[in-house]
Amino acid sequence: MSENILEVNDLVKHYPVTQGVVFKKTVGQVKAVDGVSFGLRAGETLGVVGESGCGKSTLARVLMNLEKPTAGNVVYKGQDISKLSGGALRRLRRQIQLVMQDPYTSLNPRMTVGDLLGEPFEIHPEVAPKGSRRAKVRELLDLVGLNPEHINRYPHQFSGGQRQRIGIARALALRPEIIVCDEPVSALDVSIQAQVMNLLEQLQGEFGLSYVFIAHDLSVVRHLSDRVAVMYLGKIVEIGTEDEIYERPTHPYTQALLSAVPVPDPTQRHNKTIIRLTGDVPSPISPPSGCRFRTRCWKAQDVCAEQVPLLEIRRDSDHPSACHFAEKREIVASHEV
Amino acid sequence: MSDILVSEQSAPGPGGSGRPSGRLLEVEDLRVEFRTRDGVAKVINGVTYHVDAGETLAVLGESGSGKSVTAQTIMGILDTPPGFVTGGQVRFHGKDMLRMADEERRRIRGEGIAMIFQDALSALNPVFTVGFQIAEQFRVRRGMGRAEAKKRAIDMLDQVKIPNAKGRFNNYPHQFSGGMRQRAMIAMSLALDPEVLIADEPTTALDVTVQAQIMDLLAELQRERQMGMILITHDLGVVADVADRIAVMYAGRIVEEANVYDLYAKPAHPYTLGLIDSIPRMDEKGQQLRTIKGLPPNLMNIPPGCPFNPRCPMAQPVCREKVPPLLQVGPARASACHFAEELVNRV
Numbered sequence: 248m249s250e251n252i253l254e255v256n257d258l259v260k261h262y263p264v265t266q267g268v269v270f271k272k273t274v275g276q277v278k279a280v281d282g283v284s285f286g287l288r289a290g291e292t293l294g295v296v297g298e299s300g301c302g303k304s305t306l307a308r309v310l311m312n313l314e315k316p317t318a319g320n321v322v323y324k325g326q327d328i329s330k331l332s333g334g335a336l337r338r339l340r341r342q343i344q345l346v347m348q349d350p351y352t353s354l355n356p357r358m359t360v361g362d363l364l365g366e367p368f369e370i371h372p373e374v375a376p377k378g379s380r381r382a383k384v385r386e387l388l389d390l391v392g393l394n395p396e397h398i399n400r401y402p403h404q405f406s407g408g409q410r411q412r413i414g415i416a417r418a419l420a421l422r423p424e425i426i427v428c429d430e431p432v433s434a435l436d437v438s439i440q441a442q443v444m445n446l447l448e449q450l451q452g453e454f455g456l457s458y459v460f461i462a463h464d465l466s467v468v469r470h471l472s473d474r475v476a477v478m479y480l481g482k483i484v485e486i487g488t489e490d491e492i493y494e495r496p497t498h499p500y501t502q503a504l505l506s507a508v509p510v511p512d513p514t515q516r517h518n519k520t521i522i523r524l525t526g527d528v529p530s531p532i533s534p535p536s537g538c539r540f541r542t543r544c545w546k547a548q549d550v551c552a553e554q555v556p557l558l559e560i561r562r563d564s565d566h567p568s569a570c571h572f573a574e575k576r577e578i579v580a581s582h583e584v
Numbered sequence: 585m586s587d588i589l590v591s592e593q594s595a596p597g598p599g600g601s602g603r604p605s606g607r608l609l610e611v612e613d614l615r616v617e618f619r620t621r622d623g624v625a626k627v628i629n630g631v632t633y634h635v636d637a638g639e640t641l642a643v644l645g646e647s648g649s650g651k652s653v654t655a656q657t658i659m660g661i662l663d664t665p666p667g668f669v670t671g672g673q674v675r676f677h678g679k680d681m682l683r684m685a686d687e688e689r690r691r692i693r694g695e696g697i698a699m700i701f702q703d704a705l706s707a708l709n710p711v712f713t714v715g716f717q718i719a720e721q722f723r724v725r726r727g728m729g730r731a732e733a734k735k736r737a738i739d740m741l742d743q744v745k746i747p748n749a750k751g752r753f754n755n756y757p758h759q760f761s762g763g764m765r766q767r768a769m770i771a772m773s774l775a776l777d778p779e780v781l782i783a784d785e786p787t788t789a790l791d792v793t794v795q796a797q798i799m800d801l802l803a804e805l806q807r808e809r810q811m812g813m814i815l816i817t818h819d820l821g822v823v824a825d826v827a828d829r830i831a832v833m834y835a836g837r838i839v840e841e842a843n844v845y846d847l848y849a850k851p852a853h854p855y856t857l858g859l860i861d862s863i864p865r866m867d868e869k870g871q872q873l874r875t876i877k878g879l880p881p882n883l884m885n886i887p888p889g890c891p892f893n894p895r896c897p898m899a900q901p902v903c904r905e906k907v908p909p910l911l912q913v914g915p916a917r918a919s920a921c922h923f924a925e926e927l928v929n930r931v
Contacts, residue, residue, distance in 0.1 A: 298792070406879050438859060438862050441873040441876075445872050445873050471874070503793060505811075508821065509790045510821060511823075511824050514845065515848075516825050527794070539925070
């Protein structure tokens, strides 16, 4: 097993909620990410799943050093990235790149593909000397399966899937070690989604990339990930290998999430039991005491309101699970054929 | 457990006639084009489908396949211009709605056919309370007084399982969560007890646990009321859970229609096959996903012959010349592929 190239230690990101215009006072905190720890190994894909508002995108922003963490840190090869500045920070940025969800808004409509993909080289001229940049861009286009002849086209001349390829090419330009993918395929149609997922896998093999793959689609995450972390209201509730999470989930939230995934096989429709969660995700401004899932959990006991369950290996869980009553449960796994 | 109504009728297909057939809602050879500055986009090119009471027809397709435009045409909410109906019929109880007086058509909306949309926040009016928007229908369409309309509206909110319906009556849409808003919209669309409900991507914007709640609710309400439901979606998982029959659309045409079990077990069109194959599956983990190569066609310039031919792994010269008609390929199923027989009969 290779070493962690990225380590996230007890990461916290709170956003203040303010009131008043002239005299602003902070009336609360949105606890977007609230104590998240994990390691990312070289060459692996870590999937992060969770519903909207669970903090997965905030996590991506902190990993990219686009936001400073409120507490905790992100360590890349021994360096705390939030403490870097100037040249050191610029060098780091080469190594961690981002692919965003929306291929329509993440590309500047007034720049040609050549400019869009050439821009990283202007910021990091050491990667490609001036004369070789056009050639580099053509190479990148070819790499992601686009026609290098289209170097002078604008984003609107491409379809959604092609734009996502441009986004991936841009992330690849500086040959990073880590790519954070924030919902990279959720805006795409099924047939195009498969193409982009194949591309991501192929590039990982070619360049030995590590991915942090954030998505809400559990089957997409399963297909690509080596390990999976399940988030709920700013915390990781369960983390393990893809098999551990999908075959032997022990946290009730993971179990409910998996059971709710529609199975693309009509013959299974009466064989599965959906664990029906009632209600909605509570507000991250005032999350429930103790276990944050307890308000929707069918197993909740008094202890759940009093004690925050730690993310640790438990008696009935061979991988870390943040539930006082973690145990296996038969789930008809999604898309098992 | 849903009672599956296997449609016992002959296969859908062309050659229908204008006479009443006892069907609840039928779309026949519908054609719609969008006339834009850049040219004419042929968005719907001869769509034929129907839905009967108590059954769920899923219309499956990717963006731009024309599934929503068909629904908008049925409801009479197509933006004109740029959208123009250039042919075909939409019959409700045998009467062509496209040739009806506006007044008559308006009566069908809400009472005959109602629709729910993907984005509940933009489908609800932000400056009126949710309760008011539901009660309004009872007052305008049923001539009820304020108090009675309110009572009925609260009853509707109850039926869609909104907790504390009475207290929620005076809330504005922004005070509802995403799932609650979708419930409110369902309450609104069902207020006048429609015979057909069109659900256009009703759960696409929702999280998976909430999606399960909403799909359950829809299925339950449909069963109770024996409504016909047209479920428009791109999600092959949702379809497998709730549909009785499926119509697959591509480039403004139905390319395959079958009952849900046949379609998943043995697709009769290479596009359907490609879609089902491109879902990530666990038994193929680590392998490449099978994909459909290329992109959907530009609707201003649909390729001659079969619109799917440039992306089709089975394409032959005939596919570039002749548009394959939607023909029966088995009991109650149809496919618009020259090689449908071979696909269905393959081992």
